[in-house]
Structure formats: C-alpha cells, structure tokens
Amino acid sequence: MTPILEAQGLRKTFGGNVAVADVSFALARGGSLGIVGESGSGKTTTARMLVGLEVPTQGRILFDGEPLERARSTARRRERARGIQMVFQDPYSSLDRRQTIASCLDEVLRVHFPMSAEQRAARVSELADLVGLDDRMLRGRPGALSGGQRQRVAIARALAAEPEVLILDEAVAALDVSIQAQVLNLLADIRERTSISYILISHDLAVVRQITEEAVVMYQGAVVESGPTAKILDEPQHEYTRRLRASVPGPGWVPGKALASGGAA
Amino acid sequence: MTAIALPRTAAGRTGIVALGVVLLLALVGLLAPWLAPHDPNEINLMDAFQGNSATHPLGTDASGRDLLSRLIWGARSSLAGPLLVVVLATVLGVAIAVASAWRGGWLDAVVSRCVDVLFAFPGVLLAILVVALFGAGLTVAVVALAISYVPYIARLVRSAALREQAQPYITALTIQGVGGFAICRRHLIPNLLPLILAQSTLTFGYAMVDLAAISFLGLGVQPPTADWGVMVSSGQPSILQGFPQESLYAGALIVVVVAAFNLLGDRLDEWTR
Ligand SMILES: Nc1ncnc2c1ncn2[C@@H]1O[C@H](COP(=O)(O)OP(=O)(O)OP(=O)(O)O)[C@@H](O)[C@H]1O
Ligand SMILES: [Mg+2]
Numbered sequence: 001m002t003p004i005l006e007a008q009g010l011r012k013t014f015g016g017n018v019a020v021a022d023v024s025f026a027l028a029r030g031g032s033l034g035i036v037g038e039s040g041s042g043k044t045t046t047a048r049m050l051v052g053l054e055v056p057t058q059g060r061i062l063f064d065g066e067p068l069e070r071a072r073s074t075a076r077r078r079e080r081a082r083g084i085q086m087v088f089q090d091p092y093s094s095l096d097r098r099q100t101i102a103s104c105l106d107e108v109l110r111v112h113f114p115m116s117a118e119q120r121a122a123r124v125s126e127l128a129d130l131v132g133l134d135d136r137m138l139r140g141r142p143g144a145l146s147g148g149q150r151q152r153v154a155i156a157r158a159l160a161a162e163p164e165v166l167i168l169d170e171a172v173a174a175l176d177v178s179i180q181a182q183v184l185n186l187l188a189d190i191r192e193r194t195s196i197s198y199i200l201i202s203h204d205l206a207v208v209r210q211i212t213e214e215a216v217v218m219y220q221g222a223v224v225e226s227g228p229t230a231k232i233l234d235e236p237q238h239e240y241t242r243r244l245r246a247s248v249p250g251p252g253w254v255p256g257k258a259l260a261s262g263g264a265a
Numbered sequence: 266m267t268a269i270a271l272p273r274t275a276a277g278r279t280g281i282v283a284l285g286v287v288l289l290l291a292l293v294g295l296l297a298p299w300l301a302p303h304d305p306n307e308i309n310l311m312d313a314f315q316g317n318s319a320t321h322p323l324g325t326d327a328s329g330r331d332l333l334s335r336l337i338w339g340a341r342s343s344l345a346g347p348l349l350v351v352v353l354a355t356v357l358g359v360a361i362a363v364a365s366a367w368r369g370g371w372l373d374a375v376v377s378r379c380v381d382v383l384f385a386f387p388g389v390l391l392a393i394l395v396v397a398l399f400g401a402g403l404t405v406a407v408v409a410l411a412i413s414y415v416p417y418i419a420r421l422v423r424s425a426a427l428r429e430q431a432q433p434y435i436t437a438l439t440i441q442g443v444g445g446f447a448i449c450r451r452h453l454i455p456n457l458l459p460l461i462l463a464q465s466t467l468t469f470g471y472a473m474v475d476l477a478a479i480s481f482l483g484l485g486v487q488p489p490t491a492d493w494g495v496m497v498s499s500g501q502p503s504i505l506q507g508f509p510q511e512s513l514y515a516g517a518l519i520v521v522v523v524a525a526f527n528l529l530g531d532r533l534d535e536w537t538r
Contacts, residue, residue: 051440078442086440094433096452107451108441154437161441 002065004029004197005050005084005165009059012045019045021221023059027165027214032191032198034208034229036244037218043201046218047169050199051086052077064164082112085158089170091150095142101128101153102138108160127156130193131186148179152186159190167199172207184210205245209233217241280532283525290522294340303331305338305491314508326496326511327503336514339491343519346407346486347472351465353411354472358418359461363449365419366426376423380416388413389475396484406485410475414468418461425460429453459533467530470523477519493519 003026012020020042027033035043048054052071061068063083071077088094102124109120128138131152142150158166172180188211202208208215209229216226225238236242312329315321323332365376395409438448479485480494488495493515500511
C-alpha cells in the first residue's frame with residue numbers, strides 16, 4: 001500500500017544556515033510516526049514543510065503517492081488543508097483570543113464544506129464531543145479554558161477539515177503530566193475511530209512510545225535512525241539515540257501498555 | 266481585550282472624567298440649535314464687545330455676535346474636523362500597514378521607504394502646503410492633515426501587525442486554507458483594534474491642534490463659520506483693544522478637549538497593554 005505521506009530527502013536552508021539537512025520517512029495510512037530529536041534538530045522546520053508553510057530547498061513530499069507542489073492558489077491550499085493538519089505546542093497563542101470556540105470551529109467548516117448553518121452547528125457539537133468539550137466551553141472564549149482544554153480545541157479545529165494526516169508538534173509538551181495523559185488517550189482514541197494518521201513530534205520519549213509505532217530520530221537536521229518505535233527506544237543503534245535515551249529519567253519505562261496501539265509495540 | 270470594569274484607581278477615574286468631558290462637548294455640538302441662545306452669525310454692531318449679561322452670558326465679539334452661541338455652534342466643526350481626520354488617517358494607515366505587513370516582500374519595502382520619507386516632513390507643514398496648493402477650506406485641510414498622519418499610524422500598526430501575525434493562531438488559520446484577506450479582516454485587524462483605538466484617541470488631540478492652527482492661519486474653516494480655531498484667530502485684534510474673551514474662551518476649549526483626548530488615549534493605551 002502506498003504510504004499516505006512520504007518525505008524524500010527533504011532539506012531546508014535559511015541563508016547559509018542548514019535547518020534540515022536530509023530527512024526521509026514514510027507514514028503508513030492509519031499509522032503513527034514519531035519524530036524525536038533535541039532542540040534545534042529541525043523537527044519543526046520539517047513539520048512546516050509538510051504543511052506547506054516552508055518550501056523545501058531540496059527533496060519532495062508525496063501525499064498519497066502524488067508529489068505536493070507549492071500551493072499558490074487558495075483552492076490548492078484548501079485541498080492541502082484537507083490532507084494535512086497541524087496542532088501547535090503552545091495552547092495559549094494558537095487560538096484567537098477574541099473568538100468563541102464554536103465560531104473557531106465553525107470558521108473551518110465554512111471554509112471547507114458547503115454546509116448549511118444548522119449542519120455546521122451539528123458538526124461543531126460532534127467535534128466538541130469527539131474531544132470532550134461541553135456546550136458551555138463552546139460558547140466561551142479561549143481565556144476561559146485551561147491549557148488542556150485549549151489543546152482539545154486545537155485538536156478539534158485540526159480535525160474539522162477531516163484531514164488524513166495530523167501533525168502534532170510538541171502538542172502535549174506544555175501540559176501537566178496528568179492532562180498530557182488525557183490528551184494522549186484522546187489522540188489514541190480518535191485514531192482508532194477515524195483511521196487518521198499521526199506524525200508526533202516530541203523530545204519526550206515516553207510520549208512517543210505511547211502513541212507511535214514507527215519513529216525517526218533526528219540529529220542536526222538529519223535522520224540518524226528509523227524503525228519501529230519500541231525497537232529504537234529499547235535497542236538504539238545510533239550513539240546519539242542512546243544518549244537521548246539516557247538523558248530521560250527512568251529509561252526502559254513503558255507507560256500505559258494498554259494504550260500503546262498494537263502492531264509493532 | 267480584557268473586560269473593562271469601572272476603574273477604581275485615580276488615573277482610571279481621570280480617564281472617565283475625560284471621556285465625560287468629550288461626550289458632553291459632542292452633545293453640546295449636536296444640540297446646538299436648541300442650546301444656543303442666539304443665531305451665532307447674527308451681527309449687531311451696536312452690541313460689540315458686550316460684557317457678561319443675561320442676554321449674552323459670555324458677552325459678544327467685535328461684530329456683536331453672541332460668544333456663547335458661537336462657541337456652542339463651533340463645537341461642531343471643531344470636533345467633527347479632527348474626527349474626520351482621525352477616521353480617514355486611521356482607515357488609510359491601517360489598510361496600508363496591514364497590507365504591507367501581511368504581504369511582505371517588495372510591497373513592504375516600498376511602503377516602509379515611503380513612510381520613512383513622509384516621516385521626515387512635519388505633518389502640519391505638509392498639510393499647509395497642500396492647502397495652499399488646492400485652496401483653503403475644511404475639506405482640503407482635513408484630507409491633507411489625514412494624509413500627513415498616515416505614516417505615524419502606518420508605522421505603529423505595521424510593527425504591531427508583524428508581531429501579531431507571527432502568532433500560531435494566524436499560522437493555524439493559514440494552514441486551514443483561510444484566505445489572507447479573511448484572516449486580516451476577521452482576525453488580525455480585530456486583534457489590533459485596542460491599539461488602533463488608543464492611537465486614534467491620541468491622534469485626535471494632535472488633529473485638533475493642527476486643524477486649529479490651519480484655521481488660525483485662515484486656511485481651514487472659513488469665517489464667518491463659528492469654529493474654535495477661527496475664533497482664536499479672529500479674536501486677535503480684539504485682544505489689542507482689551508477684549509480677550511473670544512480668543513480666550515475658544516482657546517480654553519481647545520486646550521480642554523486636547524487634554525481630555527490625551528488623557529483618554531493614555532488610559533486606553535494602558536488598558537490595552
Ligand atoms: N525561519 C527561520 N530562519 C532562520 N533559521 C531558522 C528558521 N526556522 C528555524 N531555523 C533554525 O533551524 C534550526 C532548526 O529549528 P527547528 O525549529 O526546526 O528545531 P526543532 O527541532 O523544532 O527545535 P525545538 O525542539 O526547540 O522546537 C534551528 O537552528 C533554528 O534556529
Ligand atoms: Mg520545534
């Protein structure tokens with residue numbers, strides 16, 4: 001089966017500064033891929049290329065086997081938006097503080113689907129249900145929500161366009177550990193129900209282990225190791241991965257085995 | 266924007282007082298036909314330079330026109346003029362700033378250069394030059410002054426827009442495929458509105474002084490129309506004759522309104538920080 005998303009030799013330079021040197025990976029349809037690496041290793045830049053915010057200096061991105069071109073027209077950007085969506089790290093600045101949650105979700109629906117106001121309202125409640133937000137939260141503004149609730153909104157917003165791939169860039173890093181667990185459960189749950197695929201960017205190996213089957217390790221802009229997540233984390237081949245693992249408290253700890261999806265785990 | 270509760274601090278209360286003064290004067294201007302005891306332009310040379318009396322509470326000017334009525338009617342052009350300047354300058358300035366910040370590239374480069382060049386000219390001088398070229402009158406003065414303020418507003422709003430559009434929520438909208446125009450109109454500009462409002466309020470004060478100066482020079486509002494700036498100017502000869510009332514009252518009103526707008530602008534600026 002063709003991978004839903006494939007990166008081939010991606011490279012991005014800013015002036016003389018190499019942000020991403022050489023990144024290749026394939027994301028299976030319905031799969032979940034982790035990208036780990038220390039700060040500055042080029043993870044976010046890679047994600048920005050995938051969603052079309054940056055144009056790769058070299059290499060290409062295949063979506064469902066087709067190369068993604070630079071989207072110039074609004075129509076093309078919307079098409080891409082329905083393919084790949086993204087959730088950001090900071091739940092505080094990733095929502096418009098003046099907009100109610102309902103109108104934030106509604107706006108995305110209006111852009112993508114020819115739905116009536118009632119249909120959109122119904123879909124907004126559905127999305128809210130999916131991520132566990134109640135009606136009162138829907139009517140409120142981001143200021144009234146906690147970080148975890150905001151991140152649920154960001155997830156619902158990303159899912160509104162019904163993308164095939166969801167990129168989560170450190171999406172739980174800003175949350176408390178217990179809230180992190182809730183959001184990760186939610187993500188695992190959503191994947192089971194919708195056959196969406198994830199790319200999870202994190203420097204937290206426990207998080208990556210919990211919801212990804214495949215992983216790539218990035219170091220100084222390049223992929224230095226890739227394979228099944230469990231294998232990479234338990235038997236790291238590359239020197240850098242070993243150091244990365246050693247720097248995490250309690251290596252070898254396997255959180256919530258029940259949650260880690262089957263397959264490779 | 267944070268919810269605006271009734272301010273409890275002394276500074277907050279001066280803000281409320283300033284707002285009250287401004288609203289009151291605006292109301293006076295609106296209700297001029299009912300409030301003014303006399304026709305502001307009725308000349309009665311026999312009554313020139315009257316002191317305070319029951320018929321003329323603030324006395325009369327050199328032509329025997331009732332000063333109170335002229336001040337009341339004068340509130341109209343004296344307040345409407347700066348308001349028009351501010352609205353025009355703000356609409357133009359914000360449009361230019363947001364377009365240039367959003368598009369970036371050559372447009373931003375060109376706009377920034379133009380703003381820098383216009384910055385080098387003092388606004389009033391530019392406006393006086395334009396008025397001298399296109400003829401005196403309130404309309405020309407307002408348009409000229411508005412244009413001379415555009416660089417100030419554009420520069421401020423552009424840097425705020427650059428900061429705002431770097432926020433992840435704007436990036437999220439871009440990734441969603443929302444068009445640039447819609448993002449600017451529905452998200453970027455509304456989020457800059459508190460700053461824009463504070464700036465407009467401060468600009469009102471400058472516009473009032475500059476317009477009064479232009480009218481003082483005889484290039485703005487034309488006599489015999491009652492206007493505070495015009496009154497300061499046309500009261501001048503009377504000062505020499507020992508009757509400073511006309512210039513004094515009109516000047517005092519201008520000072521009060523400018524002070525009120527400055528206070529208000531400062532408060533808004535603080536609230537929105
Ligand atoms: N727009 C840009 N202009 C110049 N350099 C950039 C730009 N974006 C990223 N970089 C540089 O590229 C490198 C990779 O940055 P990137 O944000 O992709 O790393 P990251 O792996 O996401 O790090 P973190 O874990 O801290 O988020 C960094 O050295 C960064 O300074
Ligand atoms: Mg990053």
